[in-house]
Amino acid sequence: MTRIKDIATAYLPAEGLQALIDTLRQHHDRVLGPRVREQAIRYETISSVADLPRGVKDEHEGGRYRLHQGEEATFFGFVVGPDSLKSIVYPPRLTLWSMKRSGHEGTIEDQDEPVGSTAILGVRPCELAALAVQDKVFLGHGFEDPHYRQRRERLFLVAVECLQPGAHCFCDSMGTGPGVNGGASWDLALTELVGDGRHGFLVRAGSDAGREMMAKLPLEQAGDGLEKARETALAAAAKSMGRTLDTDGLKKTLYDHVDHPHWEKVADRCLACANCTMVCPTCFCSNTMEETALDGSSAARTRVWDSCFNLDFTYIHGGHVRRSVKSRYRQWMTHKLASWQDQFGVIGCVGCGRCITWCPVGIDITREAAVLQGKPTKTSGRTTS
Amino acid sequence: MIAAKERTKAAAGAADPMRPELYRVQRSRRESSDTFTLELTPPRGYKPTPFQPGQFNMLYMPGVGECAISISGDPADDGVLLHTTRVVGTVTRALNGCKAGSRVGIRGPYGAPWPVAEAEGNDVVFVAGGIGLAPLRPAIFHVLAHRRQYGRIVLLYGARTPEDILFKPMLRKWSSRLDMDVYVTVDRAEAGWRGNVGVVTNLIKRAPFDRLNTTAFICGPEIMMHYTVLEILGRGVNEKGIYVSLERNMKCATGFCGHCQMGPFFVCKDGPVFRYDKVKRWMEIREL
Ligand SMILES: Cc1cc2nc3c(=O)[nH]c(=O)nc-3n(C[C@H](O)[C@H](O)[C@H](O)COP(=O)(O)OP(=O)(O)OC[C@H]3O[C@@H](n4cnc5c(N)ncnc54)[C@H](O)[C@@H]3O)c2cc1C
Numbered sequence A: 001m002t003r004i005k006d007i008a009t010a011y012l013p014a015e016g017l018q019a020l021i022d023t024l025r026q027h028h029d030r031v032l033g034p035r036v037r038e039q040a041i042r043y044e045t046i047s048s049v050a051d052l053p054r055g056v057k058d059e060h061e062g063g064r065y066r067l068h069q070g071e072e073a074t075f076f077g078f079v080v081g082p083d084s085l086k087s088i089v090y091p092p093r094l095t096l097w098s099m100k101r102s103g104h105e106g107t108i109e110d111q112d113e114p115v116g117s118t119a120i121l122g123v124r125p126c127e128l129a130a131l132a133v134q135d136k137v138f139l140g141h142g143f144e145d146p147h148y149r150q151r152r153e154r155l156f157l158v159a160v161e162c163l164q165p166g167a168h169c170f171c172d173s174m175g176t177g178p179g180v181n182g183g184a185s186w187d188l189a190l191t192e193l194v195g196d197g198r199h200g201f202l203v204r205a206g207s208d209a210g211r212e213m214m215a216k217l218p219l220e221q222a223g224d225g226l227e228k229a230r231e232t233a234l235a236a237a238a239k240s241m242g243r244t245l246d247t248d249g250l251k252k253t254l255y256d257h258v259d260h261p262h263w264e265k266v267a268d269r270c271l272a273c274a275n276c277t278m279v280c281p282t283c284f285c286s287n288t289m290e291e292t293a294l295d296g297s298s299a300a301r302t303r304v305w306d307s308c309f310n311l312d313f314t315y316i317h318g319g320h321v322r323r324s325v326k327s328r329y330r331q332w333m334t335h336k337l338a339s340w341q342d343q344f345g346v347i348g349c350v351g352c353g354r355c356i357t358w359c360p361v362g363i364d365i366t367r368e369a370a371v372l373q374g375k376p377t378k379t380s381g382r383t384t385s
Numbered sequence B: 001m002i003a004a005k006e007r008t009k010a011a012a013g014a015a016d017p018m019r020p021e022l023y024r025v026q027r028s029r030r031e032s033s034d035t036f037t038l039e040l041t042p043p044r045g046y047k048p049t050p051f052q053p054g055q056f057n058m059l060y061m062p063g064v065g066e067c068a069i070s071i072s073g074d075p076a077d078d079g080v081l082l083h084t085t086r087v088v089g090t091v092t093r094a095l096n097g098c099k100a101g102s103r104v105g106i107r108g109p110y111g112a113p114w115p116v117a118e119a120e121g122n123d124v125v126f127v128a129g130g131i132g133l134a135p136l137r138p139a140i141f142h143v144l145a146h147r148r149q150y151g152r153i154v155l156l157y158g159a160r161t162p163e164d165i166l167f168k169p170m171l172r173k174w175s176s177r178l179d180m181d182v183y184v185t186v187d188r189a190e191a192g193w194r195g196n197v198g199v200v201t202n203l204i205k206r207a208p209f210d211r212l213n214t215t216a217f218i219c220g221p222e223i224m225m226h227y228t229v230l231e232i233l234g235r236g237v238n239e240k241g242i243y244v245s246l247e248r249n250m251k252c253a254t255g256f257c258g259h260c261q262m263g264p265f266f267v268c269k270d271g272p273v274f275r276y277d278k279v280k281r282w283m284e285i286r287e288l
């Protein structure tokens, strides 16, 4: 996955999208893309443009997520759903190894199966940023997680830039969107442009594999006009973010405000349900469970996602370190915005806004941070669609 | 690259750091009513990574689970692995049930050690509370084995009752050395106890060490370490000469599970041994 300069920019008319999906399917074991399932847009297997949520708009607000079928012809007129790439590279539940026993003797066997190559269509810029953050966690700091590595290495990423950010989005503040730049290396980037009677995608390659893929697509010359249209659309998107977060001095603000009365106020509302940590594309905490056969002849170690909102997370003999919900919310937000910087050299939040949308009581990381920063806050952002 | 359909070998192209080796229990030795020491040997053909004083392993009991236990043996002796454990719950109870021949999964060693090399030339003060003597023992072995590199060597050890005192034969041996000062105290005395009674911090005031050239290694319950540090600072020792070993819930020991976090630190890999001035700020925050 070498990163090369964007050598190629070309235009793919909307009718050519099926050719892209077909080519992805020819070269990869599975192709995932956005699909409506259980009233949410999720990463699912796709085989045709008909699978894509064409014209669908997603409405995001604190504690609220709704899909609406619109009239627009766009294939990617929505933003992120509850899924992120996290569950693809770091499965929510994974048996690591198992052990067979006979008497005192035992043999240990790895249980993680080899995975095939996975192409993903419709990866948002904040998702790429989150993947780069996860890379630092699982591959970049001392130990390496082989389960993450094998999944990560076999991704082919087709990014889609965001031209219509949601009310919960603040990637512009975090420097992770709405355009594709930086983040994890990607293979292709699409910008969906509608105008002048034309509907199609500006296509760029971000890797050798992406360039090879482009050679197989029914592309047209892009021309300066389209490049300009992209820039204008991205600039407009950056201005229409539903939320903002001021990252200036953020670490110090959080570290200096461990005793701020606002933590108590958030704790009064927080249910400690852990939704925010589950939907967050960078939260990486896990537990490892023991699973045993009834006759005791075998045992297995299974890694499952865990959350710092769970009381038992910090149990040590004699009691829990973080007993109060206040201390657990403080840990979560301080980790995301402050201590992550000390640990991995980057902020742990990419501004995707999922934790805002999927918090049942609408606790809002941007708003809570603004209170600590002593800034005036507005209660809610704009709604899309 | 694009014809990526061929399959790679299993995940374990690289070894899984979560996968243990099955060690054999040679012997389980009782230290006190609730504490025991396991002597373990590695499986044939497996060459363990040498450990440094203060490091720990993850111990796995098949069918039960895993927990973090410090290595309590002599770092110069790579034949057997020693773990001294106090029974407090599920896994430690299962470990206590091990007999010669039992298998225990071991992965490690993990964590930042006691900086014994940096302490060379200084007086070294060890302050242990309860089971905290076990993680300190390898460092004591080390300084005694390199005796001429250090100034005075002092061990201050507090146990709940005389019955709870660990490593009694070894303490007797150390006490009889002319080049080491050993002071033991108990919270509650019993008939026949002629030693000190009271908390271990009481011993610090009269312990013989040169405040300007002292390194202190402290291990015990967090509250005990807190007061011990205050006493040692009170004697005029610099914060930078004081080290503590912290305990947090640990599920992985490799920096992945997130459980052991304390402010900016992962206790499993940045610690468990920390120089006091680096963790002071975080130790002072409640429920961090
Ligand atoms: C770096 C380190 C070194 C340690 N060295 C020793 C040692 O040398 N000797 C010794 O006796 N004990 C030591 N401990 C404490 C030991 O890990 C716990 O007593 C043990 O985890 C308890 O597990 P359990 O299943 O018996 O208890 P339970 O109460 O049944 O445990 C439930 C879970 O809570 C967690 N837990 C409970 N107590 C602790 C604790 N004190 N620290 C961390 N996690 C805990 C574990 O994740 C455990 O799986 C050490 C802890 C750490 C972090």
Ligand code: SF4
Binding pocket: A276, A279, A280, A281, A282, A283, A336, A348, A349, A350, A351, A352, A353, A354, A355, A356, A365
């Ligand atoms: S903290 Fe919230 S906004 Fe930030 S990356 Fe996680 S889910 Fe997205």
Ligand code: SF4
Binding pocket: A269, A270, A271, A272, A273, A274, A275, A276, A277, A309, A355, A358, A359, A360, A361, A362, A363
């Ligand atoms: S902040 Fe919201 S989503 Fe997160 S644990 Fe609290 S109630 Fe649940």
Ligand code: FES
Binding pocket: B249, B250, B251, B252, B253, B254, B255, B256, B257, B258, B259, B260, B261, B266, B267, B268, B269
């Ligand atoms: S024990 Fe898992 S991160 Fe430290």
